[in-house]
Amino acid sequence: MTGSEFVLYARVHRGVAVLATTAAIALLSAFFGGTHIALPSIGSGGVTTGVPFRHELPLLSAVFLTAALDGAMSAHDEMGASAAHRFRLNYCIGLTLTACASSFITEALAVSAEAGVVFIRSLLIWFGLALLSVRLFGRQLGWIIPLASAFFLIWYPRNWWDWTSNSVTDRFSWAVAVLVLSLGVAATAATPWRRKTFLSGADGRSAPGPEA
Template identity: 30%
Template sequence: MSAALMMLGWIVGQKQVSLPSASADGMSDVPFSQFLALPLAVLAVSMLHSPMTTIEAAAPAVLERASRLLLATSTVGLGLLSAVVYATAAGSPAHGAAYLRGYALTCGLALLGGRLQGWDRSWILPLATTFPVVFYGFEWKATPRWWNVYAQPIEAIPATVLTSLLLVCGIAAWALNPLRMGMILRRARQLPATLRQPDPAGRKSHPSRGREQHDREPPSPEQSHAARHRR
């Protein structure tokens, strides 16, 4: 499937698709790279799905390392390979870099959706964002809004910042497996009890309270005898 998608990217190159939108002229030129990045990113992330969900929920160290290696290999490998194919077909390295940024954004969305809905449903969140990006992502036919990462050139800093934030959120969501979530919740529940525990070394009384307590203590026999002698 990935080979077929890359072959399709080689054929279409930097072509665009005219689709209805909410722009002033009612149409928008959507780069085909958006429709190429979505299935490849979802395919890479969906490799995390496994029928052994009960075992993997415990996140043993061996399975966690294997999952980390699989995710890095699939996402980085497919992203770089498809970016090279797309840049060669478009005849511009800048187009390949812009495609790679859109691919990274889709990977972040797929990781978020996979953690929330299951890795076999990681396609739902990226697909749900396709309509608003296509329909509302253009001011004019060929003028994308700043948050339309797929249609922005590689020099657009806001689009790069948005992609970085979503990618970091996606990686954090993937790392927050059920075992780590349970540990965090247990520590959060234990924190108030820890704060309420008394000081093992004993709490020091306030100086004013100590003086008041000393004033209320009865005098010793020696003190009483000395007082009578002074009288």
């Protein structure tokens, strides 16, 4: 694929808009991420606690990244050949890495490198959940599962499962990131055409042979 074709592909799949939005979110975290949002917490006895704004901002970046899967040719993309799927995968990986790099650099300069890594870890976890949500509920509803998880983290903050506040070396949080992102990528790869092909192959293998 030529450079002009790649630019056209990125334009149709909202590449510039996605990167601009994730960069704006990173800047928002840099300038206002330390602001504490007063929210009720079930886990702290129902009292109002302050949640740092930057803890939840990666959710927005993750949901906006799924916009790359939508667009005027989204249905055509899912029915494309293997080469088209590989290009789509490489495009999404490049878009995600670019968004992660800009977010990390901004957060590292504003706070610290550790804060930048935690921001990226949260982004990847919510991105995996957003991909699952897109597959389960549709391309416009990638926010459902991430938002549900955010409410859980807000209501029960600062526990061992809270990946937004765990240290950069927390193994559980990284294991969650790897698991959820893998599930999200697998869900994205499971297009209707591939599922139909897989089920047809499974039915063919399980069919009994002709009787003697």
